[in-house]
Amino acid sequence: MTDELxxxxxxxxxxxxxxxxxxxxxxxxxxxxxxxxxxxxKVLYRLNSAGYQAxxxxxxxxxxxxxxxxxxxxxxxxxxxxxxxxxxxxxxxIGRRFRLAHVFFGRETIEVATFRSxxxxxxRDEHQSDQGMILRDNVYGTIEEDALRRDFSVNALYYGVExxxxxxxxxxxxxxxxxxxxxxxxxxxxxxxxxxxMLRAVRFASKLGFIIDHESESCIAELGHLLxxxxxxxxxxxxxxxxxxxxxxxxxxxxxxxxxxxxxxxxTDEVLRFEEHNFPITFVNRGLENTDNRIAxxxxxxxxxxxxxxxxxxxRLLAKELEEEDDLPPIEAMQEAGYEVLKEQLQCVSLxxxxxxxxxxxxxxxxxxxxxxxxxxxxxxSHPRFRAAYDFxxxxxxxxxxxxxxxxxxxxYQEVDDGERIKMVNALRGSGRSQKRRxxxxxxxVNSGE
Ligand code: ATP
Ligand code: MG
Numbered sequence: 001m002t003d004e005l006x007x008x009x010x011x012x013x014x015x016x017x018x019x020x021x022x023x024x025x026x027x028x029x030x031x032x033x034x035x036x037x038x039x040x041x042k043v044l045y046r047l048n049s050a051g052y053q054a055x056x057x058x059x060x061x062x063x064x065x066x067x068x069x070x071x072x073x074x075x076x077x078x079x080x081x082x083x084x085x086x087x088x089x090x091x092x093x094i095g096r097r098f099r100l101a102h103v104f105f106g107r108e109t110i111e112v113a114t115f116r117s118x119x120x121x122x123x124r125d126e127h128q129s130d131q132g133m134i135l136r137d138n139v140y141g142t143i144e145e146d147a148l149r150r151d152f153s154v155n156a157l158y159y160g161v162e163x164x165x166x167x168x169x170x171x172x173x174x175x176x177x178x179x180x181x182x183x184x185x186x187x188x189x190x191x192x193x194x195x196x197x198m199l200r201a202v203r204f205a206s207k208l209g210f211i212i213d214h215e216s217e218s219c220i221a222e223l224g225h226l227l228x229x230x231x232x233x234x235x236x237x238x239x240x241x242x243x244x245x246x247x248x249x250x251x252x253x254x255x256x257x258x259x260x261x262x263x264x265x266x267x268t269d270e271v272l273r274f275e276e277h278n279f280p281i282t283f284v285n286r287g288l289e290n291t292d293n294r295i296a297x298x299x300x301x302x303x304x305x306x307x308x309x310x311x312x313x314x315x316r317l318l319a320k321e322l323e324e325e326d327d328l329p330p331i332e333a334m335q336e337a338g339y340e341v342l343k344e345q346l347q348c349v350s351l352x353x354x355x356x357x358x359x360x361x362x363x364x365x366x367x368x369x370x371x372x373x374x375x376x377x378x379x380x381x382s383h384p385r386f387r388a389a390y391d392f393x394x395x396x397x398x399x400x401x402x403x404x405x406x407x408x409x410x411x412x413y414q415e416v417d418d419g420e421r422i423k424m425v426n427a428l429r430g431s432g433r434s435q436k437r438r439x440x441x442x443x444x445x446v447n448s449g450e
Contacts, residue, residue, distance in 0.1 A: 020144060024173060026164040031064045033161070039105040040073035043088070043112060044161045050087045052079040053143065054112075055158035061166065062154050065176055066208065075112045076146055076158065084112050117141025118149040118185075133193060133229060144169050151190070151197050152204065153182045175213075181205055183216040191219065195226035198260060199238045206242070206251040220258045227263045232350035239264060239349055243306055246295040248288040264349055267314040267341055280313040283399035287312075290395065304358040305388055307351055309395070315341045315363055316401075330367040338363045358385055365389035366396070369406060377413060377425050390414070
């Protein structure tokens with residue numbers, strides 16, 4: 001698709017280079033207004049008619065050129081945030097680190113950012129941390145300066161509605177054609193300014209199937225530790241984008257390749273290094289593959305399940321240790337292990353309670369699947385978190401960590417009617433699988449199956 005597009009482009013291209021930029025005119029590219037959100041177009045037209053420059057930029061332009069559907073549309077303008085607010089009634093100014101205008105249209109929000117300059121011309125800036133990390137970035141600039149302070153060249157293409165051309169200050173079109181992510185400027189400096197750019201490199205490489213160019217990738221492993229400085233809440237957002245964008249498995253493999261997974265999930269990374277019959281890695285791989293398939297099928301995915309998968313191996317091992325060494329009963333050991341692992345994890349990547357609570361339930365319920373006698377199975381099946389816990393059990397069974405017969409039993413249990421369920425539970429007694437030590441009954445049960 002991309003090759004074909006660019007062959008077409010190159011054949012026609014009569015690009016005119018003016019003041020450091022390459023202009024790709026309307027007849028030389030494939031972006032049509034029909035593929036752009038009408039609200040984004042409204043913002044561009046309205047800013048233009050108020051006398052400001054305004055362009056679509058970032059992922060919207062990049063994805064349209066690649067023939068992909070953009071996730072959202074970002075606008076860049078020479079209007080200051082307060083000036084944007086004057087043009088739109090439905091507008092709110094947000095952010096401290098980056099002051100932005102959000103223009104609301106029902107459920108769609110168009111983000112409007114004022115052109116910024118890199119503000120580092122005179123050495124270290126007062127808004128940088130000791131490590132060179134940018135803490136505030138509100139120095140406004142020209143469109144060219146704005147292009148050069150963006151992360152990757154393919155994210156620095158501008159599309160305007162005045163003449164429908166694309167402006168390329170950074171060689172982004174060529175990189176797009178080559179399927180290459182190239183960080184603008186000195187990679188080391190750009191990663192130091194904002195270490196999240198390393199995660200963005202992995203994310204775009206995974207999502208677009210691009211390679212990270214040699215210079216931009218060679219210092220990642222060495223600078224990965226800088227992510228420790230990034231607030232845990234921002235990393236949570238990035239982790240969601242990495243793992244819930246439909247290419248979680250590739251992202252995971254790339255994160256491990258660049259030794260960045262260790263920074264995000266240190267406990268999991270450590271246990272993955274001691275692979276036991278390949279199990280933990282198979283489990284995580286399957287879990288992520290499952291997430292990707294669900295997204296491809298348009299099914300919902302929840303961060304709770306995703307994090308439960310990613311942290312399961314350290315939780316499982318600690319629970320085993322607590323059972324064996326501290327003599328804790330299985331459910332208690334699991335709860336304690338979940339608590340401990342999560343406490344450590346939250347130091348790196350935050351996880352809102354609305355996700356951590358169901359996630360701990362998914363783990364705790366794993367101990368209850370074996371206990372099926374009496375009313376236990378029925379009670380478990382009506383637990384609000386049963387379905388997620390069952391999906392989790394299936395994954396464990398598929399990865400060879402638990403008995404497939406147990407997962408199959410639960411699969412069948414959900415498919416049959418109440419009468420059949422009672423028979424299934426009663427039949428367990430005969431097979432000697434019942435885990436619970438029961439008080440002796442006075443009368444033998446009817447239909448015991450024995
Ligand atoms: P998508 O929305 O598909 O995830 P995107 O490229 O649009 O991808 P956004 O996070 O929406 O990503 O950011 C919009 C644009 O802002 C980017 O394309 C890039 O030009 C710029 N940008 C975002 N984050 C950074 C950053 N950390 N450093 C430099 N530029 C950035
Ligand atoms: Mg975007």
